[in-house]
Structure formats: structure tokens, C-alpha cells
Amino acid sequence: MTAVPGHPEHLYVGTTNSLIYESVDEGKSWRQFAHLDNTDDLVVDHILVDRSDTSTIYAAAWKFDHPDGGLWISHDRGRTFVESRGLHGQSIRAFAQSASAPRTLIAGTLKGVYRSTDAGANWELISPPGSKEIHEVESIAIDPKNPEIIYAGTWHLPWKTTDGGEHWVNIKQGVIDDSDVFSIILDPHHSSTAYLSACSGIYKTENGGGQFHKIQGIPATARRTRVLHQDPSNRDTVYAGTTEGLYKTTDAGRTFRHMGPEVIINDVFVDPSDPDHVILATDRSGILSSTDGGATFDQTNTGFHERKVEALLVDANSSSRLYAGVVNDKTYGGVFVSGDSGATWKQMADGLDGRDIFVLSQSADGHIFAGTNSGIFTLADDAWQPANTISNTDAKAMPEVLHGKQITVEKKVKEPTHQFSGRVFALDLSGDAWAAATTSGLYTSKDQGATWQGGMVMGFGDYTSITSHGTDIAAARYSGVLYSHDAGQNWWPMGVPTAVTHIYRAAFSSDGTLWIGTREGVYFTRDKGKTWMWIHRLPLVDVSDLYYDAKQNKVLVSSRTSDFIYAIDASNLSWTWRRTGYKLFLVRSNGGRLLAASIDQGVLAEPEGQQAQAGQQ
Numbered sequence: 001m002t003a004v005p006g007h008p009e010h011l012y013v014g015t016t017n018s019l020i021y022e023s024v025d026e027g028k029s030w031r032q033f034a035h036l037d038n039t040d041d042l043v044v045d046h047i048l049v050d051r052s053d054t055s056t057i058y059a060a061a062w063k064f065d066h067p068d069g070g071l072w073i074s075h076d077r078g079r080t081f082v083e084s085r086g087l088h089g090q091s092i093r094a095f096a097q098s099a100s101a102p103r104t105l106i107a108g109t110l111k112g113v114y115r116s117t118d119a120g121a122n123w124e125l126i127s128p129p130g131s132k133e134i135h136e137v138e139s140i141a142i143d144p145k146n147p148e149i150i151y152a153g154t155w156h157l158p159w160k161t162t163d164g165g166e167h168w169v170n171i172k173q174g175v176i177d178d179s180d181v182f183s184i185i186l187d188p189h190h191s192s193t194a195y196l197s198a199c200s201g202i203y204k205t206e207n208g209g210g211q212f213h214k215i216q217g218i219p220a221t222a223r224r225t226r227v228l229h230q231d232p233s234n235r236d237t238v239y240a241g242t243t244e245g246l247y248k249t250t251d252a253g254r255t256f257r258h259m260g261p262e263v264i265i266n267d268v269f270v271d272p273s274d275p276d277h278v279i280l281a282t283d284r285s286g287i288l289s290s291t292d293g294g295a296t297f298d299q300t301n302t303g304f305h306e307r308k309v310e311a312l313l314v315d316a317n318s319s320s321r322l323y324a325g326v327v328n329d330k331t332y333g334g335v336f337v338s339g340d341s342g343a344t345w346k347q348m349a350d351g352l353d354g355r356d357i358f359v360l361s362q363s364a365d366g367h368i369f370a371g372t373n374s375g376i377f378t379l380a381d382d383a384w385q386p387a388n389t390i391s392n393t394d395a396k397a398m399p400e401v402l403h404g405k406q407i408t409v410e411k412k413v414k415e416p417t418h419q420f421s422g423r424v425f426a427l428d429l430s431g432d433a434w435a436a437a438t439t440s441g442l443y444t445s446k447d448q449g450a451t452w453q454g455g456m457v458m459g460f461g462d463y464t465s466i467t468s469h470g471t472d473i474a475a476a477r478y479s480g481v482l483y484s485h486d487a488g489q490n491w492w493p494m495g496v497p498t499a500v501t502h503i504y505r506a507a508f509s510s511d512g513t514l515w516i517g518t519r520e521g522v523y524f525t526r527d528k529g530k531t532w533m534w535i536h537r538l539p540l541v542d543v544s545d546l547y548y549d550a551k552q553n554k555v556l557v558s559s560r561t562s563d564f565i566y567a568i569d570a571s572n573l574s575w576t577w578r579r580t581g582y583k584l585f586l587v588r589s590n591g592g593r594l595l596a597a598s599i600d601q602g603v604l605a606e607p608e609g610q611q612a613q614a615g616q617q
Contacts, residue, residue: 153181325357
């Protein structure tokens with residue numbers, strides 16, 4: 001996160017999907033500002049506005065899955081960005097501009113330390129080529145008065161050069177060996193004073209790195225301090241953004257105090273015009289702002305859509321009421337509800353205790369249930385209550401006296417009840433018995449979720465999809481489908497197409513046809529698996545979500561690798577398509593208008609009046 005020099009109200013923040021957001025009102029609201037390159041997997045970790053020419057913006061990025069990335073430069077205030085050829089393909093983990101020589105830029109990459117002295121036009125490697133030590137550079141700091149003095153933190157230890165990279169010295173005295181150095185900051189007025197954060201804690205030096213001492217006060221569980229930020233108006237105040245919230249020192253590091261909130265913090269911004277105004281860029285909790293020096297925080301995510309929504313539900317009794325379930329957001333996540341078709345949202349997470357939400361379902365009497373990473377919950381009086389009681393019966397051999405002789409008979413014995421606490425992949429509350437697919441197997445309930453019966457089936461758990469049609473239930477895991485004709489009391493394996501290598505989702509249509517979304521496309525059976533048909537002209541594979549819309553009699557299919565939605569008419573197998581421009585997690589229908597949960601952009605709504613494109617049967 002960064003601000004335009006001289007304009008702290010004008011902010012930029014990067015994301016993990018190649019996007020940059022902009023705020024012009026001190027972080028109260030945001031808008032999408034730029035999309036780097038033509039991919040959606042760049043982690044835009046560093047944004048820098050040139051202090052000598054604020055029309056120039058630098059955006060440095062890397063990728064999660066492989067050593068790739070680069071630097072993009074705009075000379076027109078962000079209207080266009082062009083990649084720097086000198087750092088093409090470089091995984092840039094650190095980026096800084098010299099305060100005393102603004103045309104000097106330093107980039108830390110997986111290969112080493114690079115420098116440009118012409119504002120990013122050309123780059124040279126200033127760490128030893130092929131060095132076995134100075135590589136995987138995670139942090140950079142430049143002396144504010146001398147651009148030849150550079151600090152570099154690697155995945156194992158910190159280094160320093162005083163001659164622009166001609167010679168490097170390991171500055172590890174006092175630092176625990178093999179410490180990943182995430183952040184280095186220098187006091188702008190006394191540059192020999194530096195703070196360093198690593199996986200082993202926070203360190204401070206007052207002699208330019210000759211000797212570090214470890215600062216006490218950061219607990220072991222929060223040692224992964226991802227970023228340090230010094231208050232520009234009070235040098236004794238330093239903020240530490242950690243994997244377990246925000247810490248703050250007001251006595252130059254002698255003591256740190258936990259400020260909260262309980263989120264993973266990626267960056268910290270302190271308003272130079274108002275040091276009580278602190279903004280956090282978090283991992284999956286969006287943007288958080290404080291006006292009291294970090295004592296309390298509020299969400300300021302208006303216009304910022306970086307939410308991972310994995311569950312979406314349209315209320316059957318009110319089409320304008322929507323529910324969305326998110327993951328990874330802890331206390332700032334859970335379930336969100338909208339009463340105005342998604343125009344505004346309100347968090348509804350009391351009782352969930354930071355759980356991730358993977359499925360939302362509604363019963364015939366209107367009750368809302370959530371499947372989480374730790375159990376099933378039901379919504380009552382705007383708070384979530386657990387519905388996880390497992391009450392099984394088991395057949396056991398019991399002694400019995402018959403006609404004077406002792407015999408052994410098999411009797412059903414009620415087992416002690418216990419509470420389910422595993423992950424719930426799918427819920428179906430529409431059949432004669434409610435059904436749940438979980439990490440520990442399949443469960444059914446005949447008393448509206450008061451108790452559940454079941455467990456491992458065929459020796460397996462991790463069933464990821466379940467669907468009901470009266471007393472018929474089908475449950476899928478990646479390698480097969482099970483079928484029950486008696487509301488889950490007994491299960492039988494179902495034959496599946498030999499071409500299928502991975503099954504993601506199963507759904508019944510109203511006539512009892514069973515549909516499955518697979519890696520190879522969409523299949524259906526009308527005779528309980530004896531024969532299968534393939535929608536062979538449908539140009540979508542890797543179908544990760546499949547949903548039956550009873551009102552429209554259409555099967556909606558989507559893929560996490562695609563931005564297309566396909567709607568298959570269940571009666572004649574014709575299909576139409578729409579393109580969203582976003583990678584999709586799932587699709588639902590609201591009176592014929594489509595809603596989607598995107599991979600990173602929250603909830604999407606189909607534009608009014610959009611016409612679907614006809615496909616080939």
C-alpha cells in the first residue's frame with residue numbers, strides 16, 4: 001500500500017490477481033484502478049509513486065506457483081502500464097526508491113539485487129552473479145542520504161553493501177541463523193538505526209547492522225512479522241504487521257503491545273498528516289482503518305471486492321435477500337446478507353467464531369443452514385447455532401436366553417451422541433431426509449437437523465457433493481458416485497462413465513435425472529447409472545460447479561478455470577452461454593437472472609437485459 005507523495009488521501013493497494021485499487025478519500029472507498037499484464041495471477045506486492053514525478057507509478061509483482069513476475073511502469077498516472085524489459089520474468093519480492101537520488105531504484109528478486117539509475121529504463125544485477133547467499137531477496141532498504149548503502153534481507157539472513165554492490169557483508173550478528181527477513185526499515189533521520197523483521201522475531205540495530213538485538217514482546221505464535229512501518233511524525237512509534245494481528249511500540253522497540261485485530265497483515269500505512277490514521281492491507285479481510293492509532297479498526301472495503309466467496313444462496317421466500325459465505329477472513333468473514341439484491345451487504349457471523357463457509361442451504365420451512373470448516377450451523381434470531389449432534393445406532397451381538405438356552409442375537413444399540421466438527425462440503429435439505437457430505441463421510445437427518453446419522457461409507461470420507469430427489473440420494477467423491485434408494489439408510493456404488501477421471505458435483509433435476517460435472521464435461525443418467533449420456537457439444541471441460549435451477553428447468557455449469565457460464569435446458573439438451581469476464585467459483589439463478597461467486601471478486605450479478613448466446617445442441 002502506498003500514497004501519492006504530498007497527498008496522503010490518495011492511496012493505491014495491490015492484490016493477488018494482477019489488480020491495483022485506488023482510493024482518493026483516505027481509504028474510505030476504493031475502485032479498480034489498473035490490471036497489470038494479461039494474466040490474473042500476479043501478486044502486486046509493491047506499488048511506488050515516484051516522489052520526483054508523481055505521474056510515474058511503479059508496480060512490482062511476483063507469482064505464487066512459479067518464479068515469474070516483473071515490473072510495470074506508468075508515466076501517465078496509471079492510465080497505461082508497460083512492463084520493464086530489464087526485469088521481465090523476474091519474481092520481484094522487494095522494491096524501493098532512493099530518497100536522495102530518486103532516479104535510483106532497487107529491486108529484490110529470487111535471483112538477487114538489481115539496480116536502475118535511470119528511473120527503471122535499464123537494470124543491472126549488483127549482487128554477485130550466481131551467488132549462493134544473496135538470492136531470494138525478500139526485503140530492501142536504501143540509506144536515505146547515501147544511495148550506495150543498501151540493505152537486503154533474504155530467505156536466510158540480511159546483507160549490506162556500502163559501495164553500490166561492489167562488496168557485500170553479512171550483517172547477521174545477533175540474528176538467529178536461517179531467519180527469513182521479511183522487512184527492513186531505516187530511521188530517516190538516523191540511518192544507522194534499523195529495524196528488521198524475520199520469522200524468528202523483530203530485531204533492532206543502532207550501528208548500521210554491526211550488531212542486532214532481538215526485541216522482546218512479540219509472542220512465538222506471531223513471529224512471522226510480514227511488515228514494519230515507522231510513524232513518519234514520531235520515530236519512536238513503529239508498527240509490526242504479523243500473521244496474528246498488529247503490534248505497536250511507542251518506545252523505539254523496547255516493548256511492543258498487541259493492538260489487534262486477529263488477521264494476517266500484509267502492509268501498514270500511517271498517514272503522515274494524521275498519525276492516528278492507520279490503514280491495514282490484510283490477507284482476505286480487505287482494508288481495515290483506524291482513527292485512534294490502531295486501538296480499534298473498521299472495515300473500509302467499499303468498492304474493494306477481493307473476497308473469496310464459496311457459498312451463495314438466494315432466499316426462496318424473498319428474491320432480493322441474498323446470503324454469501326466467505327473463507328479465510330476469520331472474524332471479518334463468515335456469512336454476509338443483503339436485503340437489496342446485493343447493493344449492500346451486512347456481516348452476519350455471530351456464533352460462527354471465524355469459521356470458513358463452504359455451503360449455504362435453505363430448508364422448506366425457510367431456515368438457513370451453513371456448512372463450515374468445523375460443523376453445521378443454523379441461523380436463529382440473527383445468530384448461528386450449532387447443529388452437529390451425531391446420534392448413531394449400531395448392530396451388536398448381544399447374549400439372550402431363549403427356551404432356557406443362551407444364544408447370541410444381533411440388536412440395534414444406540415451409541416453415545418457426539419458432536420461433528422469436520423468440514424462440510426455440501427448440504428441438501430430438499431429430500432425426505434436431509435443430507436450432508438463431509439470429510440468424515442455421509443450423514444442424514446430426519447428431524448430437521450436436530451440429530452444426524454451416518455459416517456464413513458464404503459470405507460471413505462471426503463464426499464464433496466450430495467443431492468436428493470425424494471428418497472433417492474446421490475453422493476459423489478472425485479472417483480465415483482454412491483446411490484441410496486432409502487433416504488441414506490443403505491448405499492450402493494453406481495457405475496460412472498469410463499472416460500471420467502474426476503467428479504466435482506452432482507445434481508438431480510426435477511424428473512429424477514442425475515447430472516454430474518466432471519473434468520471431462522457434463523454427463524447425465526436417467527436410469528440410475530446403467531447408461532450415461534455426454535453433452536458432447538458443450539465446449540466446457542473441468543466443470544467444477546453444476547447446479548439445477550428448478551424454476552427454469554436448467555442446469556447451470558461453470559468452471560474455476562473459465563469465465564463462461566452455460567445453461568443446459570434439461571428437457572431438450574439445448575444450451576446457451578454467457579461470458580462474465582471473471583473466473584467463477586459457482587453460479588446460481590435468481591428468477592432467471594444469474595448470480596455468481598467469482599474466484600477473487602466477490603459476488604457478481606448478470607446485467608439487466610443481457611441476452612444469452614445460443615449454443616449448438
